Amino acid sequence: MKTLREMGETLERRGLLAFADTGRWREDPREIYWVAYDSKRVVPGTLFFCKGKNFRPEYLREAAHRGCAGYVSEKRYAEGEGVPCLLVRDIREAMAALAAVFFEYRPGSPRLTGITGTKGKTTTAWYLKAMFDEWEKEKEGKETGMLSSVENYDGMRRETSSLTTPEALALQEHLFNARAAGLSHVALEVSSQALKYGRVKELVFDVSIFLNISEDHISPGEHRDFQDYFTSKLSIFRQSETACVNLDADQSDSILKAARKAGRIVTFGSGPGADLRCRHISREKGRITFQAVCRDFKETFELGMKGIFNIENAMGAIAAGWVYGIPVSCMKRALLKTQVPGRMETLLSRDKKVCGIVDYAHNRLSFERLYEAVYQEYPQYRKIITVFGCPGGKALNRRKELGLLAGLCSDKVYITSDDPDRETQEAIAGEIAFYVKLAGCPCRKLADRQAAVREAVKEAQGEKTLVLILGKGCENRQKIGGKTKLCPRDMEYLREALALRENRR
Numbered sequence: 147m148k149t150l151r152e153m154g155e156t157l158e159r160r161g162l163l164a165f166a167d168t169g170r171w172r173e174d175p176r177e178i179y180w181v182a183y184d185s186k187r188v189v190p191g192t193l194f195f196c197k198g199k200n201f202r203p204e205y206l207r208e209a210a211h212r213g214c215a216g217y218v219s220e221k222r223y224a225e226g227e228g229v230p231c232l233l234v235r236d237i238r239e240a241m242a243a244l245a246a247v248f249f250e251y252r253p254g255s256p257r258l259t260g261i262t263g264t265k266g267k268t269t270t271a272w273y274l275k276a277m278f279d280e281w282e283k284e285k286e287g288k289e290t291g292m293l294s295s296v297e298n299y300d301g302m303r304r305e306t307s308s309l310t311t312p313e314a315l316a317l318q319e320h321l322f323n324a325r326a327a328g329l330s331h332v333a334l335e336v337s338s339q340a341l342k343y344g345r346v347k348e349l350v351f352d353v354s355i356f357l358n359i360s361e362d363h364i365s366p367g368e369h370r371d372f373q374d375y376f377t378s379k380l381s382i383f384r385q386s387e388t389a390c391v392n393l394d395a396d397q398s399d400s401i402l403k404a405a406r407k408a409g410r411i412v413t414f415g416s417g418p419g420a421d422l423r424c425r426h427i428s429r430e431k432g433r434i435t436f437q438a439v440c441r442d443f444k445e446t447f448e449l450g451m452k453g454i455f456n457i458e459n460a461m462g463a464i465a466a467g468w469v470y471g472i473p474v475s476c477m478k479r480a481l482l483k484t485q486v487p488g489r490m491e492t493l494l495s496r497d498k499k500v501c502g503i504v505d506y507a508h509n510r511l512s513f514e515r516l517y518e519a520v521y522q523e524y525p526q527y528r529k530i531i532t533v534f535g536c537p538g539g540k541a542l543n544r545r546k547e548l549g550l551l552a553g554l555c556s557d558k559v560y561i562t563s564d565d566p567d568r569e570t571q572e573a574i575a576g577e578i579a580f581y582v583k584l585a586g587c588p589c590r591k592l593a594d595r596q597a598a599v600r601e602a603v604k605e606a607q608g609e610k611t612l613v614l615i616l617g618k619g620c621e622n623r624q625k626i627g628g629k630t631k632l633c634p635r636d637m638e639y640l641r642e643a644l645a646l647r648e649n650r651r
Contacts, residue, residue, distance in 0.1 A: 148248055150176045150216045153193060154232055156247050162240050164220070167233040174230050176215040181248050181315050183241065188212040193244070195315070196223070197237045199367075218244065238314070238344040245318040246348035253350035256291065256321070256329045259466055260336040260346070262382050263357030263395075265512040266459040267310070267335040268295045269451070269486050270355060273463035276480035278331045281472050291324045291332035293317070295506075296487055296620060301327025306622075311340035314347070321349075331470075338363055342378040346385065353469050354386035354408065355462045358395040360511040361547075365540045380404035388412060390465040392458065393420050414465040422465050424457060429523065438464050445474050450482045452490040453505075454522060455515035488619025490519075491637055495644050500606045501527055502640040506619030508534075508564070510547040513616070517555040520612055527612040531602045532556040534616040535595075536578060538569030538625075549578040553585025556614075558605060561591045562598035564617045565625040595624075596639050603643035604650075615640060 154171040157163045179191030185205040188194055190213030196206055206217060207225040216230040217223075220237050234240040245251075259274060261267045271294045278290035291300050295310045300323040311334070312320065324332050336354075340346050359379060361372045369375035380401065383389050389408035391401055393415030405411045414422040426437040426446070434449045436457050447464070449456055460481050467477050485491075491504040501524060507516045520530070532552045536544045552559045559582045561575045575591040582589040592598040595618075602613050615636045622635050 148178045150174045150178060150193070150230055150232075153178060153216075153218075153244055153247065156243060157232060157234060157240055160239075160243050162234050162236065162243060164233040164235050167231075171216065171230050171232060174216070176230070178215055178248065181245060182209075183313065183315060185209045185212070188214050191215050193218065193232075193248075195237060195241050196220070197241060236344075239347060242314040242344045242347035245314045249318040249322040251318055251321060251348060252325065254352060256324050257331045257352045257470070258321070258349060259331065259333045260349070260351040260354040260382055260386070261333065261357070261462070262336045262338070262341070262354070262379050263392075264360045264362050264509060265507075265515070266357045266455070266462070267337075268506070269456055269489055270357060270459040270462045271333040271335050272296075272484055272486045273460055273481060274333045274355075274466055275331075276484045277463060277467045277472050277477050278333070278470075280476035280480050282330065284473070284476065287330060288328060291320070291329045293320055293332065293334045295335055300324045300332070301329045310335050310337040311345055314345045317345060318348075336382055338369065338375050338378040341381050342369070342374075346382075349385055351382065351386045353388045353390060353466045354382050355390045355466055356382070356395070356401055356405070357392055357458060357462050358511060359397050359401070360509070361543060362509040362511070363541050365542045368540050376400075383407040388469050390414060390462060390469065392462065393417055394458065412465055412469055414461045422461065422468060424461050427454070427457060429454075436460075440468060442468065443474050445478070447478055448482050450484055451486065452492060452503075452523060453516070453519045455519055456490070488621070488636070491620075493637070493640055493644060496648055499610050500603060500613060500644065500647065501610070502603065502613045502615065502644065504615045504619065504636045504640060506617070508548075508617045509541070509544060510551065513548055513551045516614070516616070517551065520614070524612055527610040529606070529609050529611040530556045530614065531558050531560070531605055531611060532614045532616065533560040533562055533595075533598050533602045534614075535562045535564030535566075535571075536574055536617075537565040538567035538571075538574060545574065545577040546581050549581025550585050553582035553587035553589070556587055558602075559587055559589040560598040560602050561589055562595045563593050563624060563626070564595075567625040568628050595636075596634070596642075599636070599639040600643045600646065603640070603647055606647075613640070 178193045183195040185208040188209045192214045194209040194214040194217040196219035203223045203225040218232045275292040300320040302323040383405045384407045386408040388410040389405040413420045416424045422440045493502045571593040
């Protein structure tokens with residue numbers, strides 16, 4: 147438990163208090179029992195944070211009504227009259243600093259691995275968690291933790307995720323739970339937004355993994371240009387004890403230069419200069435195998451998941467596992483058994499003429515690698531139908547890039563909804579359709595995602611056809627009109643569409 151004075155002194159030491167702060171909190175004896183930025187989560191004794199571009203003063207009024215002990219803000223509000231204010235220069239930095247103090251963050255307890263890159267973060271996190279879990283089983287230890295785009299587990303709670311990287315308050319709460327539960331390791335996906343806006347500001351990563359980089363998340367509300375995006379990603383090394391760097395990534399020279407900020411660098415990739423080298427890739431009986439070689443071992447690994455691009459993710463996990471000293475036998479079992487929901491999930495029609503694939507691919511790099519993988523792994527399926535959409539208000543470059551890629555690689559494209567948010571789906575689909583048609587591919591716009599999947603499967607007649615349903619993975623929600631609405635997962639849509647196909651035959 148902390149006092150309001152202790153919280154103010156923390157901000158003062160960090161130089162985060164605004165010049166206009168009067169310091170009235172110094173004489174305030176109130177104790178802080180909780181921290182929150184959601185007014186619905188305020189209980190008596192809560193320190194409330196006024197954060198976010200969508201913050202409205204009435205949220206503070208509600209927090210005060212619920213008994214908050216103070217609020218942290220970049221400006222004073224009339225709605226907070228009578229409630230002590232900690233006036234700060236940067237609300238996000240302040241939130242990260244106070245979250246670490248309130249939840250008594252301790253570097254190394256549990257040991258923390260941060261995973262970043264344009265694609266592959268989720269699969270790498272699942273691979274690494276599985277390796278830790280296999281290792282703990284051998285020692286009769288506990289399941290380890292993970293905070294990912296799909297699921298969060300901290301030793302006390304297992305829940306569906308809503309953000310790639312939680313906000314600072316939730317993140318520190320998860321790490322507090324993991325420590326209290328006695329977890330040895332936590333694997334954490336780290337997004338560019340989490341790095342740019344300070345969600346992970348107070349953390350020390352025992353190991354960080356940098357997988358790859360390509361242009362993404364470029365929009366007025368995210369990153370102004372590629373350099374802003376790339377620089378945000380690179381900042382992870384300033385908080386890393388050991389950096390695992392993929393030498394096969396674009397911009398690898400720049401990544402390595404930035405990685406010098408870490409205490410140690412371990413490289414992985416296919417070239418002879420990598421500390422951990424990948425070679426002898428093959429597909430045997432539908433399974434992908436490869437050899438990983440370093441100074442301590444030369445072993446063949448087998449992946450349980452489809453997608454040759456997952457070798458890169460596996461190599462990132464193996465590199466981190468090598469740093470931690472995980473036995474190779476544990477790594478092998480983990481890679482063979484791991485299946486990630488919404489990543490290369492497949493479903494065949496009864497006659498095997500239609501193969502549906504659900505995948506989270508949602509940016510240029512993931513689209514490129516997915517099409518390359520299906521060409522190699524499904525050569526008997528000559529026709530490709532792609533179902534996808536693009537989000538509203540962000541990552542605006544995707545509309546052109548994914549429209550062109552889908553148009554070049556598909557026989558037909560169905561453009562559907564994927565979190566249109568406050569934009570109209572019709573406007574988003576119109577932009578995408580322009581580029582699909584520019585590539586010479588026919589397309590159809592269907593805002594209803596379920597209807598789009600049904601029609602795509604129905605279109606699969608005659609020759610063997612791949613139906614690729616991309617962008618949402620295992621997500622069960624859509625952002626429409628500024629609100630989040632629950633919906634079935636893509637695999638449920640695919641299963642239903644294939645059942646309808648069987649009934650028509």
